[in-house]
């Protein structure tokens with residue numbers, strides 16, 4: 530079985546783990562209502578899709594009964 534010849538120094542370990550951090554989430558804003566939305570994802574407030582430029586989810590406000 531392969532065994533490491535030398536132990537990993539703290540500096541080398543830190544360099545390897547320097548890429549593990551989280552990135553800041555990118556926000557865009559909905560054209561129609563101005564709500565902060567994640568890119569390529571439907572607006573949770575009004576159902577608008579920014580990149581397609583159309584309403585992707587039609588919210589039911591007035592129900593016919």
Ligand SMILES: [Zn+2]
Pocket residue numbers: 559560561562563564572573574575576577
């Ligand atoms: Zn919206």
